[in-house]
Amino acid sequence: xxVNREAELAALNAWWERPGAAxxxxxxxxxxxxxxxxxxxxxxxxxxxxxxxxRPMADELRALSLAVSKVAGAHRRNLTTxxxxxxxxxxxxxxxxxxxxxxxVVIDEFPDLIKSTPGLESAFRAIxxxxxxxxxxxxxxxxxxxxTMEALQTQQAPLxxxxxxxxxxxxFSVHEVSRMLPSADPLERAAAWGICGGMPFYLSVWEQxxxxxxxxxxLFCNExxxxxxxxxxxxxxxxxxxxxxxxxxxxVLRAIAAGHTSFREITAALNTLPTRVLVELERLRLVxxxxxxxxxxxxxxxxxxxxxxxxxxxxxxIEPHRSAIEQGLGSGxxxxxxxxxDDHMGARWEEALRQHVRxxxxxxxxxxxxxxxxxxxxxxxxxxxxxxxxxxxxxxxRGRQVALVGEATWSRRKAAPGLLSDIKxxxxxxxxxxxxxxxxxxxxxxxxxxxxxxxxxxxxxxxxA
Numbered sequence: 001x002x003v004n005r006e007a008e009l010a011a012l013n014a015w016w017e018r019p020g021a022a023x024x025x026x027x028x029x030x031x032x033x034x035x036x037x038x039x040x041x042x043x044x045x046x047x048x049x050x051x052x053x054x055r056p057m058a059d060e061l062r063a064l065s066l067a068v069s070k071v072a073g074a075h076r077r078n079l080t081t082x083x084x085x086x087x088x089x090x091x092x093x094x095x096x097x098x099x100x101x102x103x104x105v106v107i108d109e110f111p112d113l114i115k116s117t118p119g120l121e122s123a124f125r126a127i128x129x130x131x132x133x134x135x136x137x138x139x140x141x142x143x144x145x146x147x148t149m150e151a152l153q154t155q156q157a158p159l160x161x162x163x164x165x166x167x168x169x170x171x172f173s174v175h176e177v178s179r180m181l182p183s184a185d186p187l188e189r190a191a192a193w194g195i196c197g198g199m200p201f202y203l204s205v206w207e208q209x210x211x212x213x214x215x216x217x218x219l220f221c222n223e224x225x226x227x228x229x230x231x232x233x234x235x236x237x238x239x240x241x242x243x244x245x246x247x248x249x250x251x252v253l254r255a256i257a258a259g260h261t262s263f264r265e266i267t268a269a270l271n272t273l274p275t276r277v278l279v280e281l282e283r284l285r286l287v288x289x290x291x292x293x294x295x296x297x298x299x300x301x302x303x304x305x306x307x308x309x310x311x312x313x314x315x316x317x318i319e320p321h322r323s324a325i326e327q328g329l330g331s332g333x334x335x336x337x338x339x340x341x342d343d344h345m346g347a348r349w350e351e352a353l354r355q356h357v358r359x360x361x362x363x364x365x366x367x368x369x370x371x372x373x374x375x376x377x378x379x380x381x382x383x384x385x386x387x388x389x390x391x392x393x394x395x396x397x398r399g400r401q402v403a404l405v406g407e408a409t410w411s412r413r414k415a416a417p418g419l420l421s422d423i424k425x426x427x428x429x430x431x432x433x434x435x436x437x438x439x440x441x442x443x444x445x446x447x448x449x450x451x452x453x454x455x456x457x458x459x460x461x462x463x464x465a
Contacts, residue, residue, distance in 0.1 A: 002040045003179040004172055004200075005033070012041050015165040016102070021132040024165030026142045027149035029284060030237060033200040034142055034169045038106050046071055047104035048094075052113035057086075060113065064090060072097060087120075091127045095135040102136040110152075111145035111239070125158040132162075140165075145239035146284055170285065171198030174355045174463055183208040187446060189464035191341075194348040197309030202227065216337055220318050221330035228325060231314030240280045248277045249286075253306060256287065257315035261303040261382065278304065286311060290383075293374030293393050294400065294432075303382055309348055317344055345410045350375070350391045353408040353443050356463045357392055366439055366456075367403035369396040378430050388430035390423065392441065402432045406441025406456070414444035416451040 015024055028034050035051075042049060048071055050064045065083035068090075072079060075097065084090040097103050107113065114120050131137065141159075143149045152159055153166060172180065177193045180203040184192065191212050196202035205226055206215055219227045240249040248270070255269040266274050281287035288307035291299050306312040317340060318325075321333040354373055361370040376393040377386035394404035407423050419442040427434065442448055443458040451457045 002036060004176045005037050005040075005169075008037055008167060008169060009041060011165065011167055016045070016104075016138060018164065019136075021098075021128075021135050021137045022139070022164045023128065023159060023162045024138070024140045024167065025149060025152060025163055026140055026165075026167045026169060027146055028144070028169030029146060029171075030144040030234075031199045031201040032169050032171055034144070035108055036200065037169060038108070038140065038142060042104055042106060045104050046101065047106065049106045049108065051108045052110060052116075054112040054116045057117055060116065061085070061087075061090060068093065068097070071103065087123055088127055091131050091137075094137055095131040098135045098137040100136075102138055104138045104140065106140045106142060108142045109144065110141040111143045111148040114148065121152065121158040125162065128159075128162055147239040147280065150283075172200065172203070173198060173359070174352045175359055177203065178464055180204065181206060181208050186460040186464040188212070190349070190352065190445065190460040191345070193352065193464070194309055194341075194345045195313050199310060202230075202310055212341070213334055213338055217330060217334045220314075221325055221334040221337070223326055223328060223330070225325070225330070227310075227314075228318070228322065231311055231319060234286075234308075234311055234314075238284060238286070240277065240284065248272070248274065249281055252277050252281060253286065253311065254315065256304050257306050257312060261305060263302075263304070266304065282307075290375065292376045292378065293372050293395055294376060294378075294402075301377075305347070312348075313344060317341075342410055349410045349443075349445070350408045352463055353406065353441075353458060354392050356458060357394060357404065357406070357441070361394060367394065367396055367435070370394045370403055371396060371400065373404075376430065376432075388426050390426055390430070391443075393432070394439075396435055399433075401435040402427075402438060403435045404439040404441060404456075405432070405434075406439075406443060406458075408443035408458075410445055412445045413447040413449070414442075416442045416448045416455060416457060419444075419448075420452065420455060 015022065026034055026038065039049065048067045050067050052060065061084040065079040069079040094103065094105060151157060153163060154160060174193055176198065177189050180200065181189050181192055192203060192206045196206060205219060207218065219225055235250040235253065238249065251270050252266060252274050255266050260266050260269045278287060282289060286308050288305055289302055290305055291302040295301055317337050321336065325333050357366065358373045360366045361373060373392065373394045375383060376390040377383040378388050379386045383389045390405055391408045392406040393402055395401060396403040405423055405427050407419050420440060423440060439456055441456040441458060445460055448457045448459060
């Protein structure tokens, strides 16, 4: 089932409608659904889909020849018996096939092709300069090695000035989860997002309506579980600087998941400066550097968190019990996971609320002129130790006045007056610069009772509708 991706499809369609030959680049993390997106989009077009496999060039060209032969029709050359002998030959044929009507060629996992063929980018540039004026070829280069794909787009890269489409593919937002899980109720969707995040592949294997325990047992807590080793796959395959023999990205992620969240604590845990690795992990959205929303980007008042729900869940809830699961004790481990699940969901639920507020603010449904949404604390200690800590604060206008203040609890049922009193007390203690008539927001998982008039109330039924 293909869902969502309206913005990505619109960008691809707009690129396709432009006349003449064109090169596009599509990139994103593994499991995020890039190939799924491109196959869906290509299905209604005359297209060739080729997946690079880091194989010898002759084998790569032979595989490409077979794919092209399916659209070549009565072309004068039989590509199954006379495959391409080099890339010039391949593009000559592709150019000829796209003379009168556009032909889409998708090369997936392009970084593997670069790895197996040194100098390929420069060769492609020379070939493209030759064939571009005489054809309607639409070439899409796609890959999961994010650092490599982004390097293709730097000003010094051979193909930089030839690309007319640059399309990153990110995980789904909280509001898109419902489309992946249409038969689940909002509470189940919230739990599924807390474990799977917005990764389409993980959400696609979630069995709707079976409940949390059944899914945890099926996906994680048995010897043959599909996602039991998935966290290790993520840790060892993402294209991050320092991800070789020293495995620094993995060490950083493990340190943060273990509670070493400040830069100083991470440095001490690794016994080396993690600056470059943290920047790389932030770009991949595996790690987030969090600061009070009222502070400048240069503030030292910050901490790091694992920003990928699945990886956080796997590192803290599954990997410590992996040996026991592999020994057949998965049922007992599932009970432990469920007993600890509320602890995992606390921070995830707060982030879901912040995403929801950003969504409403972008649609002008809260307060005019909101420019940032985040959390707030105002002491050098961590946010959990600050009595002024607030889960969501939105600031508006050039003066960045506080337009919204809110708190979230993963409790299933909560009386709104207690939460509201706590929020106003913290806002006063923090001496926040409030806008005129700020929005006060209370949030619980399922039910909020006694909500005062004018107070914004949010539950999973709003976020995961």
